[in-house]
Amino acid sequence: MAAEQLPGSIPEAVRRAAERFGSREAVVDGDVRLTYADLLERVRTVARFLVAEGVRPGDRVAVNSPNTHHWLAAALGAQYAGASLVPVNTRFTGPETVDLLRRSGARALVVAGDFLGADRLAAIREAAGPDGLPALRTIVRVPLPGPLEPAEGVHDWPDLDRVAARVPLAEVEARADAVGADDVSDILYTSGTTGRSKGVLSAHRQALAVAAAWAGCGEVAAEDRYLVVNPFFHSFGYKAGILVCLLTGATLLPQAVFDAARTLELIERERVSVLPGAPTIFQTLLHEPARRDRDTASLRLAVTGAATVPQVLVERLRSDLGFETVLTAYGLTEAVVATMCRPGDDAAVVSRTSGRAAAGFEVAIGADGEVLLRGPNVMLGYLDDPEATTKAIDADGWLHTGDVGVLDDAGNLSITDRLKDMYVCGGFNVYPAEVEQVLARLDGVRDVAVVGVPDERLGEVGKAFVVADGELTEDAVLGHCAPRLANYKRPRSVAFVPELPRNASGKVLKRLLGKEKV
Template structure:
């Protein structure tokens, strides 16, 4: 079992490079990645990862350096990311929905030395976006505003001036002996940082949760065991690789079990249906909205979905009807829900196979092995079963801290190791956790976590706004969307349409407010804190102010 000391993946493999090498040896001829016309066996994937690691070493990446990947789900993301980690670097996945300013913040904050970036994705040139965001500065590299970024590799056959095409980058590693790559990988320790996953705190500044190799291996061996992921499964990875759900519950879990990774860059229902049928997909994790759209699509019956056997969902309330429809209409044998956050390596609780549908739909399951959960009131006292309070978590998978942020780490983790999740939940008598609210005001837009404080900070850059406050409101299609309450500067004629259009240019689409209410002033308490309860209660703006 996954909880037994003898079978722990962190003890068996030690590090992620150890896992990649073992998977190549154990599952050699088995298909590892099916990305359109690109088909790689586990042995071929291992070779490509080592080649990418050699190129990283040739480019000057040293152990502990941060290497970022800003690209959609493709085989090149997998190879570049695992190659960087094999070279001893700490991976920094960058959200593909970010605009240039947002990506530049993450790169600057981590002092990333090397960046792998896609060319054009969803009609946007990421290179041009980043160049615009980092053109001012005195740095010696290709982007003056990012002085620590020495090289930018475009995951394409060509690249603009000052940037390096993927093929040319890989060629630089040909002079690096395989033994050098192996030595570099073997020097890593299980407690070395493997990645920095960015989330957001209450200040609005993104924070990077530092997770180690051992934490990742142990947590996703447990995830794979509880989910029932098997050798030979064919896993459609729609969850983005920049998120723990896509990278670790996807790529790492497949490496652990010998499953085939089928990356899908963008969630499109027709593409997902076609992939499930053509690739005989058996595993499809994702947010509830993903599965709901598949069930409701008019062309569903034209596709053979009979290979599907495992669905893992979470990130939002899961309707009981959705669980029943997946089981009854698609004949999915296993439907599970789970709960986690970046600071806990992406996992805290999970339902178990055999749980009744009402438990799967109404809770996020029980604590995974090796994890403790407490629900406490404002005074820190444990609440009675069924009573809500803040969810605290303690276990091997809790982050070592926020990257170079001891103050933020101290606020998040108590001296005795309890992670303050900021989520309100309740435990039932059987230990199943039900998340009921979010202390941090986070809301979920189509499966993406949106943080009001971060959106407020971005909106604060608009020259015509004096004050803003953002809340989540219900949306039939996306679950929740943002609504902004804004105070115009004197003399401004800014309209709701103007602000939404500006937001679409300046921030990731899921962060863009869908409604705007202009108000004379924001409600505040005696200490000056904005009263978002008043805003959620429907505080009206002036007539005609809502778009």
């Protein structure tokens, strides 16, 4: 989709999708099936409700709920009303959520009633304490997994129609008309793996442009059926998921909790063609016993990234799951989609690199091998943190990513590691991603991460954390590295663990491995 064809705002994208794809299925969520025309009406209802509750243009609306049709309606409805969306990580504790709500100044909150056995609203209220959340005036509970017990000062999802009826449709249409391309569409908080999370400000034009670039590289079309396992609160699920479908007319199938057997059943029943995810998602699918009994012939496009992608995984996605196209991409909350492979790239390019510049980005390699990005879709800045913004984006407009990488002659970017993950062994820099790529080729290694640990003689040495299938010994792991890696790169010890700790985007939390809390 060319830039000149893009809608000027997300509300305009919702309207245009209803005009272009009105009778096509927009969302399939269990028994709920919505066309694009239906979705527009749901979005308008949420917008009218929010206006009735006093939400003004520029206010922030937080959504703390898993991947369901409610999330789409709430998020798009907030933006339709002229507010900015604040997605909340569903893994956050009560105190973490309260911190985010306070810092964002959220005016309204949409929250799951009961998700994964946790009463999130009760946890939020307890963490808020006697001071409460003064900016927060409106709370809506989503009925998950079922009907809710009445709660004081809370609207339940079925109440929305009644309250929305107080506001004329013309009023929210005027609100939607007034939303500009440069208005703030959303505030996504970084994962906070190295410190307190920061709120990343993006404009409507940026959110739509990166979604269009992702859709273009993946050749997503209205005929596609797109299963979204990636959480909506992350840009991978929201911008490369919801917005991609909105622009292309593809059908979106949200999955609230990843379950390999359930995913395979959905692929077969709903004829899923597009399935992005972190490498661990695909590894789990490949190892699921139920896979042999499921028809996955409809699968067309897999997009992965966020961690080491072994070449053997790319090959197996094609041979064992039947994907025609497997792509890798690179981005971060501050840029979303910076580089991406293209259909036709061979397995070595897809595994070894994250593809070429996309979405109008320039890519350069700066001091210490750091990846630098510049272009119209670099974030507007961090919320209420000009110092951090200036540190991240230099005077020439380059975003300093904190990732280490190299560019090949064709412009393909290879991420070799994070600056913070690099360790020094005997005076030599070691990038764990290189070691992980080698270990991923060893039979029996299902998942692996390497970290630097203290050593009296060498300063730091590598330690491999391995998730193994069947019997695998430390000697076998270390022996596999010996002929394939320089001595300083080879791990000195191995820990076998049942799983690696990861954040919601699939990145391994190496700070936890370093403390051996696995």
